[in-house]
Amino acid sequence: MNRLTEKDDQGNWHLKGVRWEQLHEGQVITGELREKLYGALWKLMEYEDTGLSPEEVENLKEKCSLLGRKDAADLDPTQENTSCSWQEQMASTFLGDSRL
Numbered sequence: 001m002n003r004l005t006e007k008d009d010q011g012n013w014h015l016k017g018v019r020w021e022q023l024h025e026g027q028v029i030t031g032e033l034r035e036k037l038y039g040a041l042w043k044l045m046e047y048e049d050t051g052l053s054p055e056e057v058e059n060l061k062e063k064c065s066l067l068g069r070k071d072a073a074d075l076d077p078t079q080e081n082t083s084c085s086w087q088e089q090m091a092s093t094f095l096g097d098s099r100l
Helices: 029-049 054-066 088-097
Strands: 004-005 011-016
Touching: 011 029
Parallel strands: none
Antiparallel strands: 004 011
8 A cells, every 4th residue: 555644754744745834824725735635535535434443443454464464455355254354355455564
């Protein structure tokens, strides 16, 4: 999964490609900035639609990891005996190998 955020050397985070100054009151929202904000909010909406809390996502990620499954690409939803549910597959898709 590609991260939407990044941290600087001091540990300050921001949306990739967006400086905090661009979000201050009175600043013009450009087309490029709008697209980045919309993309981040869309990803948040998809995550919220899973109905899972961050703790549940972490637990599911750990469970799938213990089963030797790195991410959703390793899961076959057509298998009846799969140990990871669709929520676990969704969580794995969103988290990948690192946090959001």
